[in-house]
Amino acid sequence: xxxxxxxxxxxxxxxQDKAILQLKQxxxxxxxxxxxxxxxxxxxxxxxxxxxxxxxxxxxxxxxKKKRYQDQLLEKTENQISNLERMVQDLEFAQIExxxxxxxxxxxxxxxKMHEVMSxxxxxxxxxxxxxxxxxxxxxxxxxxxxxxxxxxxxxLAELEAxxxxxxxxxxxxxxxxxxxxxxxxxxxxxxxxxHRSSWVSSDDPREVKGSPHSNVHSFL
Amino acid sequence: xxxxxxxxxxxxxxxxxxxxxxxxxxxxxxxxxxALSYCRHHKLYTLDVMEAQESxxxxxxxxxxxxxxxxxxIVFEELRKKGNLEWLDKNKLRCLVMWRRPEEWGKxxxxxxxxxxxVNSVFTLYELSNGDDTQGEEFHGLEEWMLxxxxxxxxxxxxxxxISMDDGKGVKFF
Numbered sequence: 530x531x532x533x534x535x536x537x538x539x540x541x542x543x544x545q546d547k548a549i550l551q552l553k554q555x556x557x558x559x560x561x562x563x564x565x566x567x568x569x570x571x572x573x574x575x576x577x578x579x580x581x582x583x584x585x586x587x588x589x590x591x592x593x594k595k596k597r598y599q600d601q602l603l604e605k606t607e608n609q610i611s612n613l614e615r616m617v618q619d620l621e622f623a624q625i626e627x628x629x630x631x632x633x634x635x636x637x638x639x640x641x642k643m644h645e646v647m648s649x650x651x652x653x654x655x656x657x658x659x660x661x662x663x664x665x666x667x668x669x670x671x672x673x674x675x676x677x678x679x680x681x682x683x684x685x686l687a688e689l690e691a692x693x694x695x696x697x698x699x700x701x702x703x704x705x706x707x708x709x710x711x712x713x714x715x716x717x718x719x720x721x722x723x724x725h726r727s728s729w730v731s732s733d734d735p736r737e738v739k740g741s742p743h744s745n746v747h748s749f750l
Numbered sequence: 751x752x753x754x755x756x757x758x759x760x761x762x763x764x765x766x767x768x769x770x771x772x773x774x775x776x777x778x779x780x781x782x783x784x785a786l787s788y789c790r791h792h793k794l795y796t797l798d799v800m801e802a803q804e805s806x807x808x809x810x811x812x813x814x815x816x817x818x819x820x821x822x823x824i825v826f827e828e829l830r831k832k833g834n835l836e837w838l839d840k841n842k843l844r845c846l847v848m849w850r851r852p853e854e855w856g857k858x859x860x861x862x863x864x865x866x867x868x869v870n871s872v873f874t875l876y877e878l879s880n881g882d883d884t885q886g887e888e889f890h891g892l893e894e895w896m897l898x899x900x901x902x903x904x905x906x907x908x909x910x911x912x913i914s915m916d917d918g919k920g921v922k923f924f
Contacts, residue, residue: 540911541911541922541924542911542913542922546872546913546922547913547915549871549872550872550874550913550915550920551915553872553873553874553877553920554874554876554915554917554918554920557874557876557877557918560876561876621871
């Protein structure tokens with residue numbers, strides 16, 4: 530970046546790439562050299578053949594000696610090529626290993642950061658809070674479902690009793706009629722089931738409405 | 751597999767530039783496609799105009815007709831306009847023939863590279879055009895200038911980067 534044209538991206542060619550390229554170029558040169566020697570060998574073999582046919586054994590022998598030497602050269606270059614190629618492969622593999630290491634490093638750092646966010650105390654606090662919330666939710670559920678505890682029921686009955694004690698005769702008679710209702714919920718059902726009764730109560734004696742067991746249950750619920 | 755000549759090749763007037771403009775246009779079209787497919791079949795990348803005139807491409811010995819130098823120049827000029835040909839010298843004696851555009855070559859090479867899982871690797875140009883690994887690939891034996899151009903096309907796409915070193919060039923694919 531930051532060059533004059535601003536267009537060219539940063540080169541993605543690393544030093545290792547250049548090293549590999551150099552090795553490969555060297556290998557190419559050796560290959561070309563091999564090609565040359567092979568052609569040479571072929572030619573010399575043919576030449577030796579014709580020399581033999583012509584009866585020039587000495588010369589043919591000399592030629593074959595030369596050929597033998599070149600054969601050895603060929604073998605040597607073959608070894609060198611395989612050396613170069615091994616080097617190239619080692620380099621490439623080292624690059625891959627480097628990438629793997631980098632990947633592991635990034636993963637490790639990420640994991641560390643995540644762990645920093647999730648300290649043990651924090652987790653404990655959150656878990657406690659969650660427990661509290663669950664408890665709270667359970668209470669709400671209970672209330673909404675309308676399930677009253679025995680204590681609540683007792684309190685309701687006690688209040689009812691108190692009211693009936695202090696109420697008028699008519700009020701008492703009415704409350705006695707309702708007496709078989711066992712719980713506050715039943716009471717509610719009684720009043721809901723007979724719409725005339727509530728209207729009768731209020732029209733009969735307005736003073737009593739406040740203190741009547743029915744209105745009391747209503748306000749409780 | 752021998753080269754399949756178009757029917758016009760055995761039609762003597764085909765070797766004479768036609769005076770009628772429409773006919774001449776058709777004739778030029780036919781010559782262009784003939785020249786391109788001939789080069790493709792024989793994997794020719796550089797042409798010498800003199801040699802080309804003597805080669806079977808413009809010289810039908812069977813019917814004893816050959817295209818005149820003037821006509822060859824016109825055909826080549828037509829190819830140049832189409833972007834299939836480039837002159838190497840001012841005298842227009844030698845030219846580069848691109849019967850496949852550099853982008854298409856680049857695509858072929860990149861396909862081979864990715865097929866062999868060698869993306870992210872470094873190659874020498876010699877390795878690509880003459881290596882044992884590319885034996886049998888279409889781009890095997892590709893002339894260096896053509897190879898370089900196709901790699902440059904890949905480079906503009908961001909799929910390759912050409913590396914220049916003191917002795918020779920290399921390329922890395924991405």
